Amino acid sequence: MNSDTTALTLDGVHAHYGHREVLCGVTAEVPHGRLTAVVGANGAGKSSLLNVVAGVLPPTAGSCTRRDPRRVAYVTQQSEVSSSLPVTVRATVTMGRWAHRGPWRRLSAMDREVVEECMARLDITSIAHRMLGTLSGGQRQRALVAQGLAQQAGLLLLDEPSAGLDLHARAMIDEALRTALAEGTTILRVTHDLAVARRADHCLLLRDGHLVAAGPPSSVLTSGQVAEAWGIPLTD
Numbered sequence: 235m236n237s238d239t240t241a242l243t244l245d246g247v248h249a250h251y252g253h254r255e256v257l258c259g260v261t262a263e264v265p266h267g268r269l270t271a272v273v274g275a276n277g278a279g280k281s282s283l284l285n286v287v288a289g290v291l292p293p294t295a296g297s298c299t300r301r302d303p304r305r306v307a308y309v310t311q312q313s314e315v316s317s318s319l320p321v322t323v324r325a326t327v328t329m330g331r332w333a334h335r336g337p338w339r340r341l342s343a344m345d346r347e348v349v350e351e352c353m354a355r356l357d358i359t360s361i362a363h364r365m366l367g368t369l370s371g372g373q374r375q376r377a378l379v380a381q382g383l384a385q386q387a388g389l390l391l392l393d394e395p396s397a398g399l400d401l402h403a404r405a406m407i408d409e410a411l412r413t414a415l416a417e418g419t420t421i422l423r424v425t426h427d428l429a430v431a432r433r434a435d436h437c438l439l440l441r442d443g444h445l446v447a448a449g450p451p452s453s454v455l456t457s458g459q460v461a462e463a464w465g466i467p468l469t470d
């Protein structure tokens with residue numbers, strides 16, 4: 235991968251929560267304008283990796299360098315906080331425009347257009363007036379993904395965006411992400427769904443804080459590497 239096509243470089247990244255080391259010398263490149271899937275077992279360090287890229291978790295050693303000066307949007311795993319916020323779906327998606335305009339500023343016609351477009355892409359226009367806390371988990375998750383898209387970021391980080399969603403909602407998210415890719419967004423997506431990972435352009439496989447493989451899904455998600463990463467012995 236040459237530097238023109240690299241959106242992000244991790245170089246020997248170590249990260250800790252207190253004394254616990256959660257990333258152990260991760261060196262990887264993320265291709266520009268492509269979908270990179272981050273996979274691995276529970277606790278492998280996937281969310282920690284996204285936190286480092288988002289700047290939420292500073293590396294204790296090594297570096298994380300972005301080549302794209304455009305902003306980063308981060309859709310974290312659905313939290314209880316989001317469900318208790320007294321805001322409507324439309325207001326939630328509109329918050330995605332704050333990155334451009336600052337909070338509480340008047341929205342431009344273009345801001346409103348982006349908000350409506352992102353809600354349409356996630357099929358949540360009909361629930362735009364509903365309070366976030368009154369929605370099902372899947373509806374709320376779609377609102378949060380729409381908020382991420384509304385930021386029109388150069389780099390979109392998604393932590394298990396389709397966890398717990400039905401087939402229709404999953405397909406909608408995949409389609410919305412395809413559109414964002416076509417518009418030049420680089421996407422880093424944590425997923426437990428190996429079918430999703432196999433459809434990605436690039437794949438990072440983590441185990442116990444170590445990057446054990448990186449590259450096209452066909453070379454990363456081999457039965458041997460999947461068995462090893464999840465600690466499942468091969469039977470054949």
Ligand SMILES: Nc1ncnc2c1ncn2[C@@H]1O[C@H](COP(=O)(O)OP(=O)(O)OP(=O)(O)O)[C@@H](O)[C@H]1O
Pocket residue numbers: 251252254256274275276277278279280281282283
């Ligand atoms: N805030 C925190 N404080 C302390 N330890 C943490 C914290 N967040 C995560 N960890 C620990 O860091 C390690 C990596 O966690 P991380 O959330 O990055 O894994 P993950 O691969 O995203 O897991 P999952 O698939 O379960 O979401 C785990 O051992 C976890 O217990």
